[in-house]
Amino acid sequence: MAAILIEIVRRDLLLAVRRSADVATVLIFFVVVASLFPLAGNPDPVVLRNLAPGVLWVSALLACLLSLPRIFAGDYADGSLEQMAIAPQPLSLLVLGKIFAHWLVSALPLVLLAPLLGLQYGLQGEPLLVLVAALLLGTPTLSLIGAIGAALTLGGRGGGALLPVLVLPLYIPVLIFGAGAVVASQAGLEVRAYFLLLGACFLLSLVVAPWATAVALRIALE
Amino acid sequence: MSAVNWFKYAAPQTFYVLAGRWIPWLYAVAILLAITGVYIGFAMAPTDFQQGEAYRIIFVHVPAAWMSMVIYLAMAFWAAAGLVFNTRLSSMMAQALAPTGALFTVLALVTGSLWGKPTWGAWWVWDARLTSELILLFLYIGFIALRASIDNPLRADRAAAVLAIVGAVNVPIIYFSVRWWNTLHQGASINMSSAPKMATTMLAGMLVMALAGWIYSIAVALVRVRCIILERERHAMWVRQLEEVQP
Amino acid sequence: MSKLTVEHLACVRGDRLLFKNISFTLDAGELLYVLGDNGAGKSSLLRILCGILIPEQGRVHWGGQDVSKDNEQYRLDSLFISHLNGLKDDLSVSENLRFATYLAGEDNQEVNVNRALDAVKLQAYAHERVGSLSQGQRRRASLARLWISRARLWLLDEPFAALDTASIAILAERLRQHLQAGGMAILTTHQQVDIQAAVVHQLKIA
Numbered sequence: 001m002a003a004i005l006i007e008i009v010r011r012d013l014l015l016a017v018r019r020s021a022d023v024a025t026v027l028i029f030f031v032v033v034a035s036l037f038p039l040a041g042n043p044d045p046v047v048l049r050n051l052a053p054g055v056l057w058v059s060a061l062l063a064c065l066l067s068l069p070r071i072f073a074g075d076y077a078d079g080s081l082e083q084m085a086i087a088p089q090p091l092s093l094l095v096l097g098k099i100f101a102h103w104l105v106s107a108l109p110l111v112l113l114a115p116l117l118g119l120q121y122g123l124q125g126e127p128l129l130v131l132v133a134a135l136l137l138g139t140p141t142l143s144l145i146g147a148i149g150a151a152l153t154l155g156g157r158g159g160g161a162l163l164p165v166l167v168l169p170l171y172i173p174v175l176i177f178g179a180g181a182v183v184a185s186q187a188g189l190e191v192r193a194y195f196l197l198l199g200a201c202f203l204l205s206l207v208v209a210p211w212a213t214a215v216a217l218r219i220a221l222e
Numbered sequence: 223m224s225a226v227n228w229f230k231y232a233a234p235q236t237f238y239v240l241a242g243r244w245i246p247w248l249y250a251v252a253i254l255l256a257i258t259g260v261y262i263g264f265a266m267a268p269t270d271f272q273q274g275e276a277y278r279i280i281f282v283h284v285p286a287a288w289m290s291m292v293i294y295l296a297m298a299f300w301a302a303a304g305l306v307f308n309t310r311l312s313s314m315m316a317q318a319l320a321p322t323g324a325l326f327t328v329l330a331l332v333t334g335s336l337w338g339k340p341t342w343g344a345w346w347v348w349d350a351r352l353t354s355e356l357i358l359l360f361l362y363i364g365f366i367a368l369r370a371s372i373d374n375p376l377r378a379d380r381a382a383a384v385l386a387i388v389g390a391v392n393v394p395i396i397y398f399s400v401r402w403w404n405t406l407h408q409g410a411s412i413n414m415s416s417a418p419k420m421a422t423t424m425l426a427g428m429l430v431m432a433l434a435g436w437i438y439s440i441a442v443a444l445v446r447v448r449c450i451i452l453e454r455e456r457h458a459m460w461v462r463q464l465e466e467v468q469p
Numbered sequence: 470m471s472k473l474t475v476e477h478l479a480c481v482r483g484d485r486l487l488f489k490n491i492s493f494t495l496d497a498g499e500l501l502y503v504l505g506d507n508g509a510g511k512s513s514l515l516r517i518l519c520g521i522l523i524p525e526q527g528r529v530h531w532g533g534q535d536v537s538k539d540n541e542q543y544r545l546d547s548l549f550i551s552h553l554n555g556l557k558d559d560l561s562v563s564e565n566l567r568f569a570t571y572l573a574g575e576d577n578q579e580v581n582v583n584r585a586l587d588a589v590k591l592q593a594y595a596h597e598r599v600g601s602l603s604q605g606q607r608r609r610a611s612l613a614r615l616w617i618s619r620a621r622l623w624l625l626d627e628p629f630a631a632l633d634t635a636s637i638a639i640l641a642e643r644l645r646q647h648l649q650a651g652g653m654a655i656l657t658t659h660q661q662v663d664i665q666a667a668v669v670h671q672l673k674i675a
Contacts (some may be wrong), residue, residue, distance in 0.1 A: 004571070010569050011560075018559040074441060079553025086519050088544040088574040148388055152381050158371035165367055166385060169360040170392050173399035179405065197402075201395070212384050217307075219380045221521050374483060457484065 004089050005097045012101030015074075022070065027109050030063035034117045052121035053131065053182035057175055059117075060110050060135060061142065065164055068146040069108035069153075071098055076154050076220065080189045085221055092214040099147045099210070107139035123182075130185040137198045138178040144202075144209035145170050149214035174201055233311055234451045235460050241444040248441035255434035258357075259285075262427035276340040283333035285432035286326045290358055291393075293323035293439060293445065299364070300391035301383035301419075313379035314454070316386065317369065318446035322439050324362035330355050348405035354397050363390045375454055471532030473494045473518075473653065478527035480513050483510050487513055487640040488674050489526070495622075500644070500666040502658060505674035509655040512552065514674065515624050518655065520550035529643070531644065540590055545574055547621035552627050554611035558600030562591055562610045565599055584614035587640065604631045615643055623647065623654040637662060648671060 015021055021082045038048060075081040075098075084094045114135050118128045149167035156162065181194035263281030270277045297319040304313030313356045337347045368385055372378035378423070455461050472494055479489035486512030497499055503511050518529055520536045520543065529536045531543040542574040556565045566582050586592050589609040599607060610632045615623065623644075629637050641664050644654055648666040 001488035007568065007571050011557075011564075014564070015557060015559050054412050073300065075558070076559060079551055080557060082516075082521055082549075082551060082553070083555045083569060083572060085521055086544060086547075087550055087572045088541050089572070090539070094572075145388075148384070152289065152368060152385055156368070156371035156381075157373070158367065160369055162371055162394055165360070166364040169357050169396070170388065173392070173395045176399040176403045180406065183406075184459060197399075204391070208388065209282075212388050218383060218521075219384070220376055222523065 008097035009101045016105040026067045034059040050123045053179040057179040064142045068150045069149045073103045092210040095213045096210045103143040111135045127185040130183045134178045134181040136176045141202045141205045144205040147213045151213045154220035252438040256274040259431035266431045267423045281427050285415050286328040289435040290327040301386040305383035315452045318443040327359040350401045363458045474530040476528045481525045495653050499668040501655045501670040509674040523641045547622040548618045549624040556599045560597045563595040581617045585613040588616045589613045590666040
């Protein structure tokens, strides 16, 4: 079980390395979007600090969304996905491996880059740490839920806009708890509850998402 | 032919006829209930001393909000049943409920904002209930849009079912998270249901209106299911022999 | 020994009934050609047989077990190569082959992979990106799995398409060995390729 998981993660990472431009684009997108807000409004440090949690979380959300179609689209087009569907291993396990690889490639770099953007927005000390920690705990949930949407829109006529319409409403709890943690930390409040809630969201999606994604993939392959 | 196939193909046929017989009665009951509800709400219920007559919109708003949630759950239930048991009629039922659910959600949002203007002085406030309704509308739109993006109706049924199940799991979490968020950012958190003091007549009015909404939803969903059956089974012999499809 | 039993299959795509009432059994050492015009449903039949597509009616059994349920034994015993090659352009031929065999639960030792690539005359391309290969070479890279696989039932969708005469002969010989060793194969094809087998069935889908 674990062996195939490692193997599939290794494969997807190798593919990502060979296509590193795609990975970089998502990161650049994250930086660009986050940099637009001060330009669109008031660069006053106090205003920015108030905006920071929401803006950084929404930017991370959108960057995550941008990379979602890549989880399965390539494998669907070249026939690798049908080979996975008829493999002796459970498809949900293979899916879990792919989601983990996607998180490593597309979401983890965002988390690592976030402190830099946080500094731009005048976040310092504990709130900055909380931002990174919340992203670290929240982004796996985004990848898990996003995979369901990516699988559902596979092979349909929905175009690029359908996936965000399906997935963004489901991202709202993570957004609320994640950004809320940073806001609470800025106000000097206890943030433990937020992290527990983010953790609960992660565990629930860890149970539901691989199964739902596997079902959706089988539907797409029919 | 085995029993399974009989179930698969003939069930929509018997259902089509049965639903056709029920629909007029359901409509009649729904209209009677709605008239009663409106009468209780607008003639019998007392004027609120704080909000005046404006509060009477709750006789539409609250039942619509209830219906929007009940229908989402019913839709997810039928979609899941269709996915698990591979029964076509269940999936058709889910498909038929979606527009009605979305309609009630829009109604709840519109009446909410109409109520908001005289009460709070703004068309929209980020109240926990209104925000949850808005997100529910997004979920309905996602369900309908996903269906529309897939040509094959059977594949669309199954894909939409997965989304509905995931959505139904998420609804309580979304609701909870929005309330949590709302209590943290005090400001626009005037609670709608506790605003006017609940008199028995008010409660009765809302319940009767909710019942009317319920029966109306069933009736209109049945009408839509009949259309879906005709569309999907248009090549079947029994559809071609129907009186109503003769040129 | 397990055998493949197919009963009363029917397949509908969109509004069209592709075929109905297809029944056959396939035993050890037997070969089945699936013939038919473009769009007749040959590929759909193969996709039903490997369990990806759920038939409108009918059943497919392997050793008495339904294949559409999570049938791990069938997944191990069968191998499906569709008209899509299932290769990643950004991986090398040997990387692709190793992953494909690993996924199928087979022995993906370097030695086996090299031997298979040798058999399909792709040894020199082992470390080339698949994206840089020609159509015929890709097809051969995909078919190289047949030299590693221990699956008893092979489901091959147009295996001879895009292959040159020499490659066709190599593949025909591999199929002969497989059948002689008690394997089974179902293939869709346009070309009539002479493969020696104890029993050769033909199924024409109209």
